[in-house]
Amino acid sequence: MKLQLAAAATLATFFLAAPASAQVIMTVGDGPERMCYFEAKTGMDLKGGIDHCNVALGNALIFHDRAATYVNRGVLEHKMGRTSLAMADFNECLRMMPEQPDAYINRGLTYMTMGQLVTALADVEKGIALGPSEPALAYFDRGIVYEKIAISFPEGAQRQANLQKALADYQRALKDAPEFTAASNALARFRTIPKARGA
Secondary structure: OEEEEOOHHHHHHHHHOHHHHOOOOOOOOOOHHHHHHHHHHHOOOHHHHHHHHHHHHOOOOOHHHHHHHHHHHHHHHHHOOOHHHHHHHHHHHHHHOOOOHHHHHHHHHHHHHOOOHHHHHHHHHHHHHHOOOOHHHHHHHHHHHHHHHHHOOOOOHHHHHHHHHHHHHHHHHHHHOOOOHHHHHHHHOEEEEOOOOOO
16 A cells, blocks of 8 residues: 545645644743743734743843743744744754754744755754654654655655655654644545555
């Protein structure tokens, strides 16, 4: 059996929604840094969220909250399509905390948006290895990267191998978070078809 995507149009729409799977980091403080986190988590008011992040970063924050606020602002910037600003924020967090898993995963998603799929995969895999705050989202994100890599190949073994990896990650995400609708929707786009004789 081999895997095939159910519909290319669905795939394109699915990728446009990829930033919604970003990893945000909860802050300890209750000031504007908490509103920055909330807006990054919900995506309800992206510009307002960035304003809260900017105010928070202008204040004296504990080390964890400052690093988290860079990640959360980066998530908001990425959702707004400002990839260079998002990348700068993820890099700043990683300068402060070189082993911060969620910053790696979000930076990987930003590289994916920029079409740098090999670098994207390396960052997401590093984030997973370091133990992200939301593992189901991390596996889902890696599934998106694998699927994006798959469609960059014509039909063949490399395409199928990456589709298999994407499928496994979506299954893992759904196993870790059974109510994760985006993962179940991703799985619904896969089907198996018999290999042609002699293939």
